[in-house]
Amino acid sequence: MYDEEDLDEIREARESWEAETRDPVIDRFGERKERFATVSNHEVEDIYTPADVADIDYDEDLGFPGEFPYTRGPYATMYRGRTWTMRQFAGFGTAQETNERFHYLIEHGQTGLSTAFDMPSLMGKDSDDPLSDGEVGKEGVAVDTLRDMEVLFDGIDIADVTTSFTINPSAPVIFAMYVALADQRGVPREEIDGTLQNDMLKEFIAQKEWVIPPEPSLKLVTDTVEFAAEETPKFSPISISGYHIREAGSTAVQELAFTLADGFAYVEDAVERGLEVDEFAPQLSFFFNSHNSIFEEVAKFRAGRRIYARVMEEWYGASRPESKRMKFHTQTAGQSLTAQQPLNNVVRVTIQALAGVLGGTQSLHTNSYDEALALPGEEAVRVALRTQQIIAEESGAADVIDPLGGSFFVESLTDEVEAETMAYIEEIREMGDGSVRDGVLEGIQQGYFHREIQDASYEYQERVEQGEEVVVGVNKYAMDEDTRPDLLHVSEEVQERQLSRLDSVKAERDDEAVEEALDAVREAVEAEENVMPALVDAVKAYATMGEIMQVFEAQYGQYRETVGLV
Structure with missing residues (x-):
């Protein structure tokens, strides 16, 4: 977006600014941190200029909203x-x-x-x-x-x-x-x-x-x-x-x-x-x-x-x-x-x-x-x-x-x-x-x-x-008093109500239809077919989440993580 002559002038101007304007202020007052970085530890400069984006091609890299490559x-x-x-x-x-x-x-x-x-x-x-x-x-x-x-x-x-x-x-x-x-x-x-x-x-x-x-x-x-x-x-x-x-x-x-x-x-x-x-x-x-x-x-x-x-x-x-x-x-x-x-x-x-x-x-x-x-x-x-x-x-x-x-x-x-x-x-x-x-x-x-x-x-x-990353209220500006708000509490009665609804569904549904639907899921899994049509039929018969997932477990087994993290 800038020609090389412009960029050279900007680079020279930045060096002049650093030496004549910035550095004397730093020498006198210092900076509040030795190193400035993002949460992900990307170090950031104090100022950016066109020289930092000299390789960008506007059409290829940015373009306009709704157009390739959709950057904007x-x-x-x-x-x-x-x-x-x-x-x-x-x-x-x-x-x-x-x-x-x-x-x-x-x-x-x-x-x-x-x-x-x-x-x-x-x-x-x-x-x-x-x-x-x-x-x-x-x-x-x-x-x-x-x-x-x-x-x-x-x-x-x-x-x-x-x-x-x-x-x-x-x-x-x-x-x-x-x-x-x-x-x-x-x-x-x-x-x-x-x-x-x-x-x-x-x-x-x-x-x-x-x-x-x-x-x-x-x-x-x-x-x-x-x-x-x-x-x-x-x-x-x-x-x-x-x-x-x-x-x-x-x-x-x-x-x-x-x-x-x-x-x-x-x-x-x-x-x-x-x-x-x-x-x-x-x-x-x-x-x-x-x-x-x-x-x-x-x-x-x-x-x-x-x-x-x-x-x-x-x-x-x-x-x-x-x-x-x-x-x-x-x-x-x-x-x-x-x-x-x-x-x-x-x-x-x-x-x-x-x-x-x-x-x-x-x-x-x-x-x-x-x-x-x-x-x-x-x-x-x-x-x-x-x-x-x-x-x-x-x-x-x-x-x-x-x-x-x-x-x-x-x-x-x-x-x-x-x-x-x-x-x-x-x-x-x-x-x-x-x-x-x-x-x-x-x-x-x-x-x-x-x-x-x-x-x-x-x-x-x-x-x-180490205090290099500040978390306000935790490792800086902490307080001793309890500042907790009122919290939502989920009652133990929830489980009782849910179990009651599940019992009712199981009592009212057609068990034979459920078994047929689960068999259809099992057959789709074994045949390596798309299981979604069979799943839709199974839930319409009021097969439960657990009953359907057990079909997958029986066919594929349970996963156990074995990798070490060393």
């Missing part, structure tokens, strides 16, 4: 057309309690629903399983059968709302329940809209919720991708999730690199299945964390769009613009929330949410200030939602597309994040002898991802303990 945004008008979807995470107790929270959020202006499930549901266990005792409804809503799904969306028009389901090992069963609910209500399958997290590779890398081994888990994910391409074209069958990789302690670059690698692995598996990339790629979506270093997060989002567009086109032959747009949901950083002085979390969440908006997110969840202590209460949820609404309506951040585009600092950092991310992706691809999918599976087996994240997490914690 996936859509032409972005928030000037409509704001991002405000999607607050909700789920606790029984389906009835969560349904009431859904209605509360909709009444207060939420534009999309996001469902949290309890641990038994996440792990494919029924509420009456002995392993579920004490966990039913505690960290999310309990869903055992289609009956729970019916109650969960009572009074909510699923043809008129987008719904996200944060669930992984048992995600195909939940997807089947939602499709069955649409069929039951007469809503055309092609009209239902939402997102299924369903990212099993991320589970083996970071979050550690699994049932069956990686390869068959990947097969089930591809089943949902194929089914969605044919039956539910508006629904994203997978949300490729960096959020949990970052929550496990990764850097921003690791989060982006490992998430994109997972995404490319799913693409390769679907293509090997025989699907055309342009047939399913438009339905893929991503899910990222937004942490405290606002400019690093913006750079991460912009670099991610550029990498995705180029790789999808060059490696996988995507031709449709929709196949090359990286669309993503953002959630503010749960790991940054502190139990000490929890109201400080309102400020953290605001900064992180603003980073997501400045980075061009398509939907956003803002954490509640009390989430380091318990499931969020109603007041905390309302403040979290109002935070998004204030950013959208009052800050002006939604009025300009890519407002930080052209910043010497942000463009330089975007290039840096892109280069480091691609280095990781190429390393993973090399582990798979040219296949990203095989490289990811090999990396899981070898413990590669675990070690990379573990090392980054350890280094960050060292910086916190």
Whole structure:
């Protein structure tokens, strides 16, 4: 963007400024830190100039919003057309309690629903399983059968709302329940809209919720991708999730690199299945964390769009613009929330949410200030939602597309994040002898991802303990008095109510029809066919989550992690 003569003049002027203006001030007053860096430990200079972005080609590297390589945004008008979807995470107790929270959020202006499930549901266990005792409804809503799904969306028009389901090992069963609910209500399958997290590779890398081994888990994910391409074209069958990789302690670059690698692995598996990339790629979506270093997060989002567009086109032959747009949901950083002085979390969440908006997110969840202590209460949820609404309506951040585009600092950092991310992706691809999918599976087996994240997490914690990384209210500006707010408490009666509903379903259903439906699932698994049609039939017969998941376990076995982290 500048010719070499201009750049030389700028470099000379900077050297003069350093010697004549900056250095005397530093000599007299010093600087408040010896080293300045982002949360992910990217060292930052004191000032950036055109010389730091001398290699950028505007057309090839930036372009315009809605045009390749989508660095400046996936859509032409972005928030000037409509704001991002405000999607607050909700789920606790029984389906009835969560349904009431859904209605509360909709009444207060939420534009999309996001469902949290309890641990038994996440792990494919029924509420009456002995392993579920004490966990039913505690960290999310309990869903055992289609009956729970019916109650969960009572009074909510699923043809008129987008719904996200944060669930992984048992995600195909939940997807089947939602499709069955649409069929039951007469809503055309092609009209239902939402997102299924369903990212099993991320589970083996970071979050550690699994049932069956990686390869068959990947097969089930591809089943949902194929089914969605044919039956539910508006629904994203997978949300490729960096959020949990970052929550496990990764850097921003690791989060982006490992998430994109997972995404490319799913693409390769679907293509090997025989699907055309342009047939399913438009339905893929991503899910990222937004942490405290606002400019690093913006750079991460912009670099991610550029990498995705180029790789999808060059490696996988995507031709449709929709196949090359990286669309993503953002959630503010749960790991940054502190139990000490929890109201400080309102400020953290605001900064992180603003980073997501400045980075061009398509939907956003803002954490509640009390989430380091318990499931969020109603007041905390309302403040979290109002935070998004204030950013959208009052800050002006939604009025300009890519407002930080052209910043010497942000463009330089975007290039840096892109280069480091691609280095990781190429390393993973090399582990798979040219296949990203095989490289990811090999990396899981070898413990590669675990070690990379573990090392980054350890280094960050060292910086916190040494005071190099400040956490306000924890290692600086701490207080002795208790500042805890009133917290939401999930009663033990929840489990009793859920067990009563499950007993009623089992008593009322046609047991013979259930057995026939489960046999059909078993036959589909054994024949290596797409299991989704059989799952939809099984949940319509009111087969339970646990009964269906036991079919998968019987065929594929349970997964036990064996890698060492040394």
